[in-house]
Amino acid sequence: MRVDIITVEPDLIKSPFQNSMMKRAIDKGLAEVHFHNLREFGQGNYRQIDDYQFGGGAGMVLMIEPIAKCIEGLLAERSYDEIIYMTPDAPTLNQATANTLSLSENIIILTGHYKGVDQRVRDKYITKEISIGDYVLTGGELAAAVLCDAVIRLIPGVLGDETSALTDSFQDNLLSPPVYTRPADYEGMKVPDILLSGNFPKIEEWRSEKAYERTQKIRPDLLDE
Ligand code: 6GU
Structure with a gap:
Protein backbone atom coordinates (compact mmCIF):
# COMPACT_ATOMS: atom_id res chain seq x y z
CA MET A 1 0.00 0.00 0.00
CA ARG A 153 -1.56 -2.98 10.92
CA LEU A 154 -4.26 -4.87 9.00
CA ILE A 155 -2.11 -5.37 5.89
CA PRO A 156 -1.25 -9.10 5.79
CA GLY A 157 2.29 -9.73 7.06
CA VAL A 158 2.54 -6.55 9.13
CA LEU A 159 1.64 -8.10 12.47
CA GLY A 160 3.86 -10.89 13.72
CA ASP A 161 0.97 -13.01 14.88
CA GLU A 162 -1.39 -13.22 11.91
CA THR A 163 -4.37 -14.04 14.09
CA SER A 164 -3.98 -11.21 16.56
CA ALA A 165 -5.74 -8.55 14.48
CA LEU A 166 -8.76 -10.85 14.29
CA THR A 167 -9.22 -10.96 18.06
CA ASP A 168 -8.95 -7.18 18.55
CA SER A 169 -11.64 -5.23 20.27
CA PHE A 170 -14.23 -4.13 17.67
CA GLN A 171 -13.36 -6.79 15.11
CA ASP A 172 -16.81 -8.35 15.75
CA ASN A 173 -18.28 -5.18 17.24
CA LEU A 174 -17.33 -6.55 20.66
CA LEU A 175 -14.81 -5.21 23.16
CA SER A 176 -11.96 -7.55 24.17
CA PRO A 177 -12.39 -9.80 27.23
CA PRO A 178 -10.06 -9.32 30.24
CA VAL A 179 -6.55 -10.80 29.90
CA TYR A 180 -4.08 -11.96 32.55
CA THR A 181 -0.46 -13.08 32.78
CA ARG A 182 1.80 -14.32 35.59
CA PRO A 183 1.62 -14.40 38.55
CA ALA A 184 -1.59 -16.43 38.93
CA ASP A 185 -2.02 -14.90 42.39
CA TYR A 186 -0.96 -11.30 42.99
CA GLU A 187 -1.40 -10.39 46.67
CA GLY A 188 -4.60 -12.42 46.80
CA MET A 189 -5.93 -11.15 43.44
CA LYS A 190 -6.41 -14.42 41.59
CA VAL A 191 -6.62 -15.12 37.88
CA PRO A 192 -10.01 -16.75 37.07
CA ASP A 193 -9.68 -20.55 37.47
CA ILE A 194 -11.09 -21.25 34.02
CA LEU A 195 -8.02 -19.66 32.37
CA LEU A 196 -5.74 -22.09 34.22
CA SER A 197 -7.94 -25.12 33.45
CA GLY A 198 -6.48 -26.03 30.06
CA ASN A 199 -10.05 -26.58 28.80
CA PHE A 200 -9.83 -24.50 25.64
CA PRO A 201 -13.45 -24.74 24.44
CA LYS A 202 -14.57 -23.59 27.92
CA ILE A 203 -11.97 -20.81 27.89
CA GLU A 204 -13.28 -19.54 24.52
CA GLU A 205 -16.84 -19.67 25.86
CA TRP A 206 -15.78 -17.68 28.95
CA ARG A 207 -13.99 -15.09 26.79
CA SER A 208 -17.05 -14.64 24.55
CA GLU A 209 -19.25 -14.20 27.60
CA LYS A 210 -16.93 -11.63 29.14
CA ALA A 211 -16.55 -9.77 25.85
CA TYR A 212 -20.32 -9.54 25.56
CA GLU A 213 -20.77 -8.45 29.21
CA ARG A 214 -18.10 -5.77 28.86
CA THR A 215 -19.62 -4.47 25.63
CA GLN A 216 -23.11 -4.42 27.14
CA LYS A 217 -21.83 -2.41 30.09
CA ILE A 218 -19.41 0.05 28.41
CA ARG A 219 -20.53 0.33 24.77
CA PRO A 220 -24.11 -0.96 24.39
CA ASP A 221 -24.34 1.09 21.16
CA LEU A 222 -21.99 -1.42 19.46
CA LEU A 223 -24.51 -4.23 20.01
CA ASP A 224 -27.17 -2.30 18.06
CA GLU A 225 -25.01 -2.05 14.93
CL1 6GU B 1 -9.97 14.17 11.50
N1 6GU B 1 -9.47 16.52 12.56
C1 6GU B 1 -9.55 17.42 13.55
N2 6GU B 1 -8.99 18.62 13.38
N3 6GU B 1 -10.17 17.20 14.70
C2 6GU B 1 -10.71 15.99 14.84
C3 6GU B 1 -10.67 15.00 13.86
C4 6GU B 1 -10.03 15.31 12.70
N4 6GU B 1 -11.32 13.92 14.31
C5 6GU B 1 -11.74 14.25 15.52
N5 6GU B 1 -11.39 15.48 15.85
Missing part, protein backbone atom coordinates in the same frame (compact mmCIF):
# COMPACT_ATOMS: atom_id res chain seq x y z
CA ARG A 2 1.15 3.50 -0.83
CA VAL A 3 -0.07 6.40 1.32
CA ASP A 4 0.47 10.03 0.30
CA ILE A 5 -0.15 12.46 3.14
CA ILE A 6 -0.70 16.12 2.32
CA THR A 7 -0.15 18.32 5.36
CA VAL A 8 0.87 21.76 6.60
CA GLU A 9 2.68 20.21 9.60
CA PRO A 10 4.87 17.37 8.28
CA ASP A 11 7.02 17.35 11.45
CA LEU A 12 3.97 16.76 13.62
CA ILE A 13 3.01 13.61 11.77
CA LYS A 14 6.28 11.91 10.88
CA SER A 15 7.38 10.40 14.19
CA PRO A 16 4.67 7.71 14.54
CA PHE A 17 5.89 6.32 11.20
CA GLN A 18 9.47 6.05 12.47
CA ASN A 19 8.52 3.73 15.32
CA SER A 20 6.86 0.46 16.18
CA MET A 21 4.36 -1.26 13.90
CA MET A 22 4.27 1.36 11.13
CA LYS A 23 8.06 1.42 10.89
CA ARG A 24 8.05 -2.39 10.66
CA ALA A 25 5.45 -2.30 7.86
CA ILE A 26 7.53 0.26 5.97
CA ASP A 27 10.82 -1.62 6.54
CA LYS A 28 9.21 -4.84 5.30
CA GLY A 29 8.08 -3.03 2.14
CA LEU A 30 4.42 -3.63 2.91
CA ALA A 31 3.61 0.07 3.23
CA GLU A 32 5.11 3.16 1.67
CA VAL A 33 4.31 6.56 3.16
CA HIS A 34 5.12 9.87 1.46
CA PHE A 35 4.67 13.29 3.03
CA HIS A 36 3.86 16.39 1.01
CA ASN A 37 4.27 19.79 2.63
CA LEU A 38 1.39 21.91 1.37
CA ARG A 39 3.51 25.03 1.86
CA GLU A 40 5.69 23.95 -1.09
CA PHE A 41 2.64 24.30 -3.32
CA GLY A 42 1.74 27.74 -1.91
CA GLN A 43 1.23 30.84 -4.01
CA GLY A 44 3.63 33.73 -4.52
CA ASN A 45 6.83 34.67 -2.72
CA TYR A 46 5.22 33.97 0.64
CA ARG A 47 3.98 30.55 -0.45
CA GLN A 48 0.46 31.45 0.65
CA ILE A 49 -1.80 28.47 1.42
CA ASP A 50 -4.69 30.00 3.36
CA ASP A 51 -6.91 33.06 3.28
CA TYR A 52 -9.83 34.76 5.06
CA GLN A 53 -13.21 33.20 4.55
CA PHE A 54 -15.79 34.81 2.29
CA GLY A 55 -18.72 36.15 4.28
CA GLY A 56 -16.49 37.01 7.24
CA GLY A 57 -15.72 35.18 10.45
CA ALA A 58 -12.67 34.18 12.43
CA GLY A 59 -10.19 31.60 11.18
CA MET A 60 -8.32 31.00 7.97
CA VAL A 61 -9.36 28.56 5.27
CA LEU A 62 -6.95 26.46 3.19
CA MET A 63 -7.15 27.62 -0.44
CA ILE A 64 -7.99 25.31 -3.31
CA GLU A 65 -5.05 26.08 -5.66
CA PRO A 66 -2.13 24.69 -3.55
CA ILE A 67 -4.13 21.55 -2.70
CA ALA A 68 -5.20 21.11 -6.33
CA LYS A 69 -1.60 21.47 -7.52
CA CYS A 70 -0.42 18.81 -5.06
CA ILE A 71 -3.26 16.36 -5.75
CA GLU A 72 -3.08 16.82 -9.55
CA GLY A 73 0.65 16.06 -9.38
CA LEU A 74 -0.05 12.78 -7.59
CA LEU A 75 -2.95 11.84 -9.90
CA ALA A 76 -0.66 12.35 -12.90
CA GLU A 77 1.60 9.60 -11.51
CA ARG A 78 -0.91 6.90 -10.54
CA SER A 79 -4.55 6.27 -9.74
CA TYR A 80 -5.85 6.29 -6.18
CA ASP A 81 -8.49 4.14 -4.50
CA GLU A 82 -9.50 6.96 -2.16
CA ILE A 83 -8.71 10.61 -1.54
CA ILE A 84 -9.48 11.05 2.13
CA TYR A 85 -10.01 14.29 4.03
CA MET A 86 -9.48 14.21 7.80
CA THR A 87 -12.02 16.52 9.45
CA PRO A 88 -14.17 16.51 12.59
CA ASP A 89 -17.33 17.17 10.51
CA ALA A 90 -17.37 13.68 8.99
CA PRO A 91 -18.44 10.11 9.80
CA THR A 92 -16.41 8.57 12.65
CA LEU A 93 -13.66 6.06 11.90
CA ASN A 94 -14.53 2.49 12.87
CA GLN A 95 -13.03 -0.96 12.37
CA ALA A 96 -15.16 -1.68 9.29
CA THR A 97 -13.71 1.40 7.54
CA ALA A 98 -10.17 0.42 8.58
CA ASN A 99 -10.72 -3.11 7.23
CA THR A 100 -11.94 -1.81 3.86
CA LEU A 101 -9.13 0.74 3.53
CA SER A 102 -6.50 -1.90 4.31
CA LEU A 103 -7.32 -3.49 0.94
CA SER A 104 -6.37 -0.30 -0.95
CA GLU A 105 -3.43 -0.04 -3.31
CA ASN A 106 -2.94 3.76 -3.16
CA ILE A 107 -4.58 6.36 -0.95
CA ILE A 108 -4.16 10.10 -0.45
CA ILE A 109 -4.85 11.62 2.97
CA LEU A 110 -5.41 15.38 3.17
CA THR A 111 -5.21 16.84 6.66
CA GLY A 112 -7.12 20.00 7.44
CA HIS A 113 -6.06 22.90 9.61
CA TYR A 114 -7.43 26.26 10.75
CA LYS A 115 -11.11 26.47 9.79
CA GLY A 116 -10.70 23.69 7.26
CA VAL A 117 -10.43 23.66 3.47
CA ASP A 118 -12.40 25.49 0.79
CA GLN A 119 -15.56 23.44 0.21
CA ARG A 120 -14.64 23.14 -3.49
CA VAL A 121 -11.66 20.92 -2.58
CA ARG A 122 -14.10 18.53 -0.94
CA ASP A 123 -16.54 18.71 -3.87
CA LYS A 124 -13.89 18.20 -6.57
CA TYR A 125 -11.37 15.75 -5.11
CA ILE A 126 -12.38 14.10 -1.85
CA THR A 127 -13.91 10.61 -2.07
CA LYS A 128 -14.07 9.90 1.67
CA GLU A 129 -14.19 12.08 4.80
CA ILE A 130 -13.17 10.71 8.17
CA SER A 131 -13.27 12.01 11.77
CA ILE A 132 -11.64 10.11 14.62
CA GLY A 133 -14.16 11.11 17.28
CA ASP A 134 -16.40 13.77 18.72
CA TYR A 135 -13.83 16.31 19.88
CA VAL A 136 -11.75 18.92 18.07
CA LEU A 137 -8.02 18.59 17.37
CA THR A 138 -5.88 21.53 16.24
CA GLY A 139 -5.26 19.85 12.92
CA GLY A 140 -5.89 16.59 11.12
CA GLU A 141 -2.25 15.38 11.36
CA LEU A 142 -2.63 13.30 14.51
CA ALA A 143 -5.94 11.99 13.19
CA ALA A 144 -4.18 10.91 9.97
CA ALA A 145 -1.54 9.08 12.02
CA VAL A 146 -4.33 7.31 13.92
CA LEU A 147 -6.02 6.30 10.66
CA CYS A 148 -2.73 5.02 9.19
CA ASP A 149 -2.00 2.94 12.29
CA ALA A 150 -5.48 1.38 12.24
CA VAL A 151 -5.20 0.58 8.51
CA ILE A 152 -1.54 -0.41 8.08
Whole structure:
Protein backbone atom coordinates (compact mmCIF):
# COMPACT_ATOMS: atom_id res chain seq x y z
CA MET A 1 0.00 0.00 0.00
CA ARG A 2 1.15 3.50 -0.83
CA VAL A 3 -0.07 6.40 1.32
CA ASP A 4 0.47 10.03 0.30
CA ILE A 5 -0.15 12.46 3.14
CA ILE A 6 -0.70 16.12 2.32
CA THR A 7 -0.15 18.32 5.36
CA VAL A 8 0.87 21.76 6.60
CA GLU A 9 2.68 20.21 9.60
CA PRO A 10 4.87 17.37 8.28
CA ASP A 11 7.02 17.35 11.45
CA LEU A 12 3.97 16.76 13.62
CA ILE A 13 3.01 13.61 11.77
CA LYS A 14 6.28 11.91 10.88
CA SER A 15 7.38 10.40 14.19
CA PRO A 16 4.67 7.71 14.54
CA PHE A 17 5.89 6.32 11.20
CA GLN A 18 9.47 6.05 12.47
CA ASN A 19 8.52 3.73 15.32
CA SER A 20 6.86 0.46 16.18
CA MET A 21 4.36 -1.26 13.90
CA MET A 22 4.27 1.36 11.13
CA LYS A 23 8.06 1.42 10.89
CA ARG A 24 8.05 -2.39 10.66
CA ALA A 25 5.45 -2.30 7.86
CA ILE A 26 7.53 0.26 5.97
CA ASP A 27 10.82 -1.62 6.54
CA LYS A 28 9.21 -4.84 5.30
CA GLY A 29 8.08 -3.03 2.14
CA LEU A 30 4.42 -3.63 2.91
CA ALA A 31 3.61 0.07 3.23
CA GLU A 32 5.11 3.16 1.67
CA VAL A 33 4.31 6.56 3.16
CA HIS A 34 5.12 9.87 1.46
CA PHE A 35 4.67 13.29 3.03
CA HIS A 36 3.86 16.39 1.01
CA ASN A 37 4.27 19.79 2.63
CA LEU A 38 1.39 21.91 1.37
CA ARG A 39 3.51 25.03 1.86
CA GLU A 40 5.69 23.95 -1.09
CA PHE A 41 2.64 24.30 -3.32
CA GLY A 42 1.74 27.74 -1.91
CA GLN A 43 1.23 30.84 -4.01
CA GLY A 44 3.63 33.73 -4.52
CA ASN A 45 6.83 34.67 -2.72
CA TYR A 46 5.22 33.97 0.64
CA ARG A 47 3.98 30.55 -0.45
CA GLN A 48 0.46 31.45 0.65
CA ILE A 49 -1.80 28.47 1.42
CA ASP A 50 -4.69 30.00 3.36
CA ASP A 51 -6.91 33.06 3.28
CA TYR A 52 -9.83 34.76 5.06
CA GLN A 53 -13.21 33.20 4.55
CA PHE A 54 -15.79 34.81 2.29
CA GLY A 55 -18.72 36.15 4.28
CA GLY A 56 -16.49 37.01 7.24
CA GLY A 57 -15.72 35.18 10.45
CA ALA A 58 -12.67 34.18 12.43
CA GLY A 59 -10.19 31.60 11.18
CA MET A 60 -8.32 31.00 7.97
CA VAL A 61 -9.36 28.56 5.27
CA LEU A 62 -6.95 26.46 3.19
CA MET A 63 -7.15 27.62 -0.44
CA ILE A 64 -7.99 25.31 -3.31
CA GLU A 65 -5.05 26.08 -5.66
CA PRO A 66 -2.13 24.69 -3.55
CA ILE A 67 -4.13 21.55 -2.70
CA ALA A 68 -5.20 21.11 -6.33
CA LYS A 69 -1.60 21.47 -7.52
CA CYS A 70 -0.42 18.81 -5.06
CA ILE A 71 -3.26 16.36 -5.75
CA GLU A 72 -3.08 16.82 -9.55
CA GLY A 73 0.65 16.06 -9.38
CA LEU A 74 -0.05 12.78 -7.59
CA LEU A 75 -2.95 11.84 -9.90
CA ALA A 76 -0.66 12.35 -12.90
CA GLU A 77 1.60 9.60 -11.51
CA ARG A 78 -0.91 6.90 -10.54
CA SER A 79 -4.55 6.27 -9.74
CA TYR A 80 -5.85 6.29 -6.18
CA ASP A 81 -8.49 4.14 -4.50
CA GLU A 82 -9.50 6.96 -2.16
CA ILE A 83 -8.71 10.61 -1.54
CA ILE A 84 -9.48 11.05 2.13
CA TYR A 85 -10.01 14.29 4.03
CA MET A 86 -9.48 14.21 7.80
CA THR A 87 -12.02 16.52 9.45
CA PRO A 88 -14.17 16.51 12.59
CA ASP A 89 -17.33 17.17 10.51
CA ALA A 90 -17.37 13.68 8.99
CA PRO A 91 -18.44 10.11 9.80
CA THR A 92 -16.41 8.57 12.65
CA LEU A 93 -13.66 6.06 11.90
CA ASN A 94 -14.53 2.49 12.87
CA GLN A 95 -13.03 -0.96 12.37
CA ALA A 96 -15.16 -1.68 9.29
CA THR A 97 -13.71 1.40 7.54
CA ALA A 98 -10.17 0.42 8.58
CA ASN A 99 -10.72 -3.11 7.23
CA THR A 100 -11.94 -1.81 3.86
CA LEU A 101 -9.13 0.74 3.53
CA SER A 102 -6.50 -1.90 4.31
CA LEU A 103 -7.32 -3.49 0.94
CA SER A 104 -6.37 -0.30 -0.95
CA GLU A 105 -3.43 -0.04 -3.31
CA ASN A 106 -2.94 3.76 -3.16
CA ILE A 107 -4.58 6.36 -0.95
CA ILE A 108 -4.16 10.10 -0.45
CA ILE A 109 -4.85 11.62 2.97
CA LEU A 110 -5.41 15.38 3.17
CA THR A 111 -5.21 16.84 6.66
CA GLY A 112 -7.12 20.00 7.44
CA HIS A 113 -6.06 22.90 9.61
CA TYR A 114 -7.43 26.26 10.75
CA LYS A 115 -11.11 26.47 9.79
CA GLY A 116 -10.70 23.69 7.26
CA VAL A 117 -10.43 23.66 3.47
CA ASP A 118 -12.40 25.49 0.79
CA GLN A 119 -15.56 23.44 0.21
CA ARG A 120 -14.64 23.14 -3.49
CA VAL A 121 -11.66 20.92 -2.58
CA ARG A 122 -14.10 18.53 -0.94
CA ASP A 123 -16.54 18.71 -3.87
CA LYS A 124 -13.89 18.20 -6.57
CA TYR A 125 -11.37 15.75 -5.11
CA ILE A 126 -12.38 14.10 -1.85
CA THR A 127 -13.91 10.61 -2.07
CA LYS A 128 -14.07 9.90 1.67
CA GLU A 129 -14.19 12.08 4.80
CA ILE A 130 -13.17 10.71 8.17
CA SER A 131 -13.27 12.01 11.77
CA ILE A 132 -11.64 10.11 14.62
CA GLY A 133 -14.16 11.11 17.28
CA ASP A 134 -16.40 13.77 18.72
CA TYR A 135 -13.83 16.31 19.88
CA VAL A 136 -11.75 18.92 18.07
CA LEU A 137 -8.02 18.59 17.37
CA THR A 138 -5.88 21.53 16.24
CA GLY A 139 -5.26 19.85 12.92
CA GLY A 140 -5.89 16.59 11.12
CA GLU A 141 -2.25 15.38 11.36
CA LEU A 142 -2.63 13.30 14.51
CA ALA A 143 -5.94 11.99 13.19
CA ALA A 144 -4.18 10.91 9.97
CA ALA A 145 -1.54 9.08 12.02
CA VAL A 146 -4.33 7.31 13.92
CA LEU A 147 -6.02 6.30 10.66
CA CYS A 148 -2.73 5.02 9.19
CA ASP A 149 -2.00 2.94 12.29
CA ALA A 150 -5.48 1.38 12.24
CA VAL A 151 -5.20 0.58 8.51
CA ILE A 152 -1.54 -0.41 8.08
CA ARG A 153 -1.56 -2.98 10.92
CA LEU A 154 -4.26 -4.87 9.00
CA ILE A 155 -2.11 -5.37 5.89
CA PRO A 156 -1.25 -9.10 5.79
CA GLY A 157 2.29 -9.73 7.06
CA VAL A 158 2.54 -6.55 9.13
CA LEU A 159 1.64 -8.10 12.47
CA GLY A 160 3.86 -10.89 13.72
CA ASP A 161 0.97 -13.01 14.88
CA GLU A 162 -1.39 -13.22 11.91
CA THR A 163 -4.37 -14.04 14.09
CA SER A 164 -3.98 -11.21 16.56
CA ALA A 165 -5.74 -8.55 14.48
CA LEU A 166 -8.76 -10.85 14.29
CA THR A 167 -9.22 -10.96 18.06
CA ASP A 168 -8.95 -7.18 18.55
CA SER A 169 -11.64 -5.23 20.27
CA PHE A 170 -14.23 -4.13 17.67
CA GLN A 171 -13.36 -6.79 15.11
CA ASP A 172 -16.81 -8.35 15.75
CA ASN A 173 -18.28 -5.18 17.24
CA LEU A 174 -17.33 -6.55 20.66
CA LEU A 175 -14.81 -5.21 23.16
CA SER A 176 -11.96 -7.55 24.17
CA PRO A 177 -12.39 -9.80 27.23
CA PRO A 178 -10.06 -9.32 30.24
CA VAL A 179 -6.55 -10.80 29.90
CA TYR A 180 -4.08 -11.96 32.55
CA THR A 181 -0.46 -13.08 32.78
CA ARG A 182 1.80 -14.32 35.59
CA PRO A 183 1.62 -14.40 38.55
CA ALA A 184 -1.59 -16.43 38.93
CA ASP A 185 -2.02 -14.90 42.39
CA TYR A 186 -0.96 -11.30 42.99
CA GLU A 187 -1.40 -10.39 46.67
CA GLY A 188 -4.60 -12.42 46.80
CA MET A 189 -5.93 -11.15 43.44
CA LYS A 190 -6.41 -14.42 41.59
CA VAL A 191 -6.62 -15.12 37.88
CA PRO A 192 -10.01 -16.75 37.07
CA ASP A 193 -9.68 -20.55 37.47
CA ILE A 194 -11.09 -21.25 34.02
CA LEU A 195 -8.02 -19.66 32.37
CA LEU A 196 -5.74 -22.09 34.22
CA SER A 197 -7.94 -25.12 33.45
CA GLY A 198 -6.48 -26.03 30.06
CA ASN A 199 -10.05 -26.58 28.80
CA PHE A 200 -9.83 -24.50 25.64
CA PRO A 201 -13.45 -24.74 24.44
CA LYS A 202 -14.57 -23.59 27.92
CA ILE A 203 -11.97 -20.81 27.89
CA GLU A 204 -13.28 -19.54 24.52
CA GLU A 205 -16.84 -19.67 25.86
CA TRP A 206 -15.78 -17.68 28.95
CA ARG A 207 -13.99 -15.09 26.79
CA SER A 208 -17.05 -14.64 24.55
CA GLU A 209 -19.25 -14.20 27.60
CA LYS A 210 -16.93 -11.63 29.14
CA ALA A 211 -16.55 -9.77 25.85
CA TYR A 212 -20.32 -9.54 25.56
CA GLU A 213 -20.77 -8.45 29.21
CA ARG A 214 -18.10 -5.77 28.86
CA THR A 215 -19.62 -4.47 25.63
CA GLN A 216 -23.11 -4.42 27.14
CA LYS A 217 -21.83 -2.41 30.09
CA ILE A 218 -19.41 0.05 28.41
CA ARG A 219 -20.53 0.33 24.77
CA PRO A 220 -24.11 -0.96 24.39
CA ASP A 221 -24.34 1.09 21.16
CA LEU A 222 -21.99 -1.42 19.46
CA LEU A 223 -24.51 -4.23 20.01
CA ASP A 224 -27.17 -2.30 18.06
CA GLU A 225 -25.01 -2.05 14.93
CL1 6GU B 1 -9.97 14.17 11.50
N1 6GU B 1 -9.47 16.52 12.56
C1 6GU B 1 -9.55 17.42 13.55
N2 6GU B 1 -8.99 18.62 13.38
N3 6GU B 1 -10.17 17.20 14.70
C2 6GU B 1 -10.71 15.99 14.84
C3 6GU B 1 -10.67 15.00 13.86
C4 6GU B 1 -10.03 15.31 12.70
N4 6GU B 1 -11.32 13.92 14.31
C5 6GU B 1 -11.74 14.25 15.52
N5 6GU B 1 -11.39 15.48 15.85
